[in-house]
Amino acid sequence: MKRLLALVLLCLSATRAIAHPHIFADTGLAFHFDAEGRLAQVEVTWAYDEFYSLLVTEDMELDQDFDGKLTEAEQARLTGFDMQWIEGFNGDLEIVQGDTDLRLSGPRDYSAVLRDGRIITTHFRDVEGASAENPAYEAKPYDRTYYTAYDVTLPVTVSGREGCRSRVRMPDLTKGLMAVRDQLAELDADTNPDEAGLPNIGEDLASIVIVTCGES
Template sequence: MNKFAALCLILCAAPANAHPHIFINAGLVFVVDADNRLTHVQVTWEYDELYSLLVTEDMGIDADYDGVLSEADTARLTGFDMQWIEGYNGDLVGTLAGQNLTLSAPTAPTATLTEGKIVTTHLRAVSGAPQINGTLSFLPYDGTYYTAYDVTLPVLVQGGNGCEVTVDTPDIKGALSMTKAEIGALPEDFDMEAAGLGDIGRRFATDVRVTCAAL
């Protein structure tokens, strides 16, 4: 299936409240030092129940369906979503005062199964540990919108001085309507990148912002 067909299945053929294939509740912890330098970002992903069931069944985890993982199960599950291909941004884009930030590959993964949902965490170092002297913005999203991220888990600043967090949620319904209209006006063999739709998931991204007091 090409990208056009996949996107149309999600946005065009489905009703106005259609959703992507995987749902993730996300949380972020910004690790900031005493000089308000951002050193790391810890990311939490809580997968939806259906996807969690598919993963655990495919991996042979929690075979008795009691929701309790053995040590061996936990070891197998930990890092299952950390096998990233080269160039993958981890569905997280960060900027500081409008300048893109470079994040490391994921480290320190954890995984649990809580109330039928897989919950994982990982840590990413921020290159250069920049001082937060402007607006820090992080958007958790999948550019293809195959996975939908909803920032419903805690967003915190660990450390720092005078730092505050704001969470700006998107207008999902409005973004869907606009995207459907745009796609409906394009020929089936169009090039998504050329049409400006190569990063369509950004329209549905929650903007998590951090500001810190001047030192």
């Protein structure tokens, strides 16, 4: 009965799959500084929406008793399911310091849990090229195609350096941009926004996490 209910929910939600975005992820960031005051690591948390989480667990045949808990073996299978990045993929995250684009490593030390019907994953990325001078950073989690929508609704924290603060700047949804977003939502699942005349729409709709330290 529980499996039947899950399949019914998938069918009822099918219309959601024809529009952009397809996946929604509440996002959190933790900025870790080294002893010299340079940004050294960023910790990324993605909490996927219930529908996508259900799709993943069904596809991977996890939580077959539908009690919302994973066995140790299931936990091991889930961990890393979203960390198999193709070459050139930037992890849907960009960080700049002033005019410098910082280099980010691939994901490491990743984890995944199923909690309250949502898959929540965390991974670390090493940061290269940061300077202890002018420590002002902008981090932008986004998918240029807007296949995945990242909302910075989870905590943003800073560790390893005193006097730092963070804030989230939401996208400026002007009338024109809202119209573009509505146009994007009408695209079918097989249409790339670039091909529809909406290049890099994900960046236009992205939130920006701003971290400043000291007097910056």
